[in-house]
Amino acid sequence: MKLSSRRRFLGNVAWAVPFATSMKPNTIFAQKKGMFIHHVYFWLKNSGNKEDRAKLIEGLKKLSKVKTIKNFYIGQAAGTRRDVIDSSYDISWLLFFDSAADQDSYQTDPIHLKFIEECSPLWTRVVVYDTIDAAT
């Protein structure tokens, strides 16, 4: 990590401190007003097909280059099984944005449009949950 990046990283600590009630020891992020969380679950047409799965993951890695994305996480269903758990999806895509406007911008970003064009034939179902702060 370059010094300039480290300075920006430490810059995040500064805004995190006022939200002391939301902070945990060794925290990686803090509840922050304005932050926008976009969580997408994909069900593949050919669920269990390793090539299609790899194509979607590769597409998401390219998609992660959209500049307004603060952080992303490419996931798959964990091995947990309870009545309330939906573990039927193939891939999850968790995004953090600094604002709702940044997420709006992501929706029409050329990289996003290209991702949809290239990868949408892979999936049969998508469910999105968009979330903003409710606790500060």
Next chain:
Amino acid sequence: MKLSSRRRFLGNVAWAVPFATSMKPNTIFAQKKGMFIHHVYFWLKNSGNKEDRAKLIEGLKKLSKVKTIKNFYIGQAAGTRRDVIDSSYDISWLLFFDSAADQDSYQTDPIHLKFIEECSPLWTRVVVYDTIDAAT
């Protein structure tokens, strides 16, 4: 932030560096093998009732004290509306754990059991998505 906390915080940067492809400038977390993401969506019995909503948020704040929780975020549906978006839930509860074992431990933590006892009368539906790394 105390120096000891800062040291732990910077400790996170050290493990983040090897996952350079997953890092964004000014990042707040990085894709990490073993990390466990637990995202819960609650639908209140009395959706729109401010008191019930406040009770659930208060309950989640208490629940956040469970020691194995790395980070949490208490959210509500954003104003976005598209066919693929489910914005019908009232509250979301996003948790990061360092491992699947930490999440297992959370499920049976006395604080969690007390939360379920006190707050479950408030909701009519819960959907959980448990996610582990798919991209490293």
